[in-house]
Amino acid sequence: MTQLYDNATPIINLEQGLIYIRDAVISNDATTPNTVLNVSAGIMRDSSNTYDLILGNYNGQVNAKSTANVVTVVNAAVKGLNGLDTGSLLASKVYYVYMIADPVSGLTSGVVLSLAVPSVGPLLPFGYSAYRLIGYAVTDASSHFLKMYNAGNSNARRLTYDTPQSTSISAGAATAYFGIDLSSFIPTLPINQIVQINYSYIPATAGNKLSLQPANATGAAQVITGQVATVSVSGTVDVNAQIVSAGTTPEINYKVGNSSDFADINVAGFNFYL
16 A cells, blocks of 8 residues: 655655756657657656655665566656646647656656646646656657657756757758757757757858857857868757747757858757756
């Protein structure tokens, strides 16, 4: 029988650290990757720094006699616990993935997917009152989860897409800095976010340059030089995405050296901090 506070315990160990998290790593389900996610067992502090939350009987801490480290299966066809907090899975959206728990009656902990940012929090099922952001899941134009790989098992993590995702810049030839909206591929947060930008650049003349910068920057953060005329140079670099003044979307800027140059800009992944 589940005991009171089994899955959401009032803080008893302050040395764990403020808003700590261990494991609870998100991945696509091997059988149904388009609509189902798997979340490994984990332990963490809730968003209010009030409770220690346990998911999937992490290391047997909920019940030592039951199977430890159980994977939580999250199905986007379900509404509520281990599904969407509301509505249906939408196309080209960044979903916030939250662990949820019940510190009052000891209902089984689980996960919900939501479009609500962390400052607002998910729509919680009846009986649940504690939650914590544990990562992200992104959909494509067909309302399927993009295949991804998450690295890191504490607060600092990185999401890498199985295939770099195309932005609006394909054969781009802007010779003055031009903003690229990345909100379909990274979360919209009021902080700088390190994005892995995958590029392909064809200079019309050897020595022309592709320049990338944060949305509010004045100088170039990354400069790629085309060594040979009309020969593509490609790679991946880190660029800080920023919310532009009075804007609501995370962006970077790009420009090429000449209007006869061409650049493709894709998102390979992003770093995040929980």
